[in-house]
Amino acid sequence: MQTLIDDATLAPKIADYLGAQLGHPVEIGPVRRFPVGFSWLTYSVPVSGIDGDTGTRELILRLGPDYGLFAPYSARPQVLSMQSLEGSDVPVPRAYWSSDDPSILGAPFMFCEKVSGEAVVPWVSANEPGLEDGYRRRLAEQFIDSLAALHRVEWQSKPVAELAHGITAQNAARLNVEHWEAQIARWAMRPYPLAEWGLRWLKAHCPEAPRVSIVHGDYRTGNFLEHGGRITAILDWELVHLGDPHEDLGWASLPMYMGGSKLICRLAEPEWFYARYGEKVGFEVSMRSVRYYQALSLLKLAATHMAAARCFEEGRFNDMRMPAMGSQIATCLRQMEKTIEGAR
Structure with a gap:
């Protein structure tokens, strides 16, 4: 009830x-x-x-x-x-x-x-006025550096270690895929063969993580506050978990957060983003892992849209954004398929 x-x-x-x-x-x-x-x-x-x-x-x-x-x-x-x-x-x-x-x-x-500040909206068109280049660059630097700082945290002696549950660099990807497989089984109202195909591919191509890190799970514009050119807070930690730091890179670099631009989260040129992040975090970014987690991220988005559709159909959340999200399931799965085909 x-x-x-x-x-x-x-x-x-x-x-x-x-x-x-x-x-x-x-x-x-x-x-x-x-x-x-x-x-x-x-x-x-x-x-x-x-x-x-x-x-x-x-x-x-x-x-x-x-x-x-x-x-x-x-x-x-x-x-x-x-x-x-x-x-x-x-x-x-x-x-x-x-x-x-x-x-x-x-x-x-x-x-x-x-915390004081305003959220930068990620869903704007590239034709709309953007951030002034110098201002954008300063935000991008902090956006990258904060993510690298998150992934450097030695969490083993901190409260978040309670979430470890036997995770290792070797099994982090597999555990993540199995988690989302369970969510799809719970939320989907009909079979999605492309999702099942994606799950099989993801299980068969799990990368080894460079380390196990705190992963934000939804790291992007829209989930931080900025004031006067300074990022004052990273928000919305509801998807936080321990895992492969490449997951946050894959999520942040999804095309839907680029607003029609060629910039990651409409902030950073991809080559510079990965280079600066790698320098700050202390390991070289694996583009194979980034592409893997882009595919998983698109499956996560599809699963989220499945949850939204079920929420609305069951009458739990009477918000017209829910069925609108449900209409995007096929689009996300098609993008996932293209991402996987490009990673082969």
Whole structure:
């Protein structure tokens, strides 16, 4: 049975929860939902009295409702990853409190700090005005360097090690493919022979990772904030996991994030992107692995669109973006096929 999130009743629930965590009462201002995303719900929450004074601090609350695209949710992977990156060269919001107990706020949730900045929209046409070249170059440098910093993190002694589950450089790709195979089996409403063919190819051509790294899973424009030419925060860690760092490269370099340009995420020339990343991360980029993960990324996108179509058809998410996403399944699978044929 679905648990509908009633925005009007969130403030007193939040006040009770934060008061219990802090050991003293707090006051909650107007809770505002951001009209973004297809999965987790995101809210701005003004809180007075966090430090025992009358000052107001604005927090971000993320809720994973049971009717969401990737439900059921757990906040734990995001929180473990964000906590593991505190003090690193990866700009992430500070994670505060979280729980997967839906009885508290109606769904799994996490609170983190609110960071200033705006998201760069990735889905614009190449014919529309873009970023000024110098500004774009500065953002691109930080975009690349933050990704390399993420993949350099020695995670074995950090909270995110809880997600390891026996992963190695040798089995990382295989485990990843099997995960998405299970998602397709759960979400698809009809057989997709091309997806099954893609899964067989991916299992038969698994590359060995140069190392096991924290992988963001959705690293692209649209998922970072920038202010005054500086990337202030990398956002949306819901697909985070441990795996081959080439996965984030493959995802970022998908054509749908180029906006009709020839630039990775409409920011960086591909040759320079891979060269700078390799220099910063400490290993040479394998273009064979990048192409492999481009194919897997297109399968992931197709699976996501399958989830959206099922979400809408089952009446769990009455949002017309869901059937629109479902209409893109065949396109993604066809692009996956072309990518695989080009990798042979």
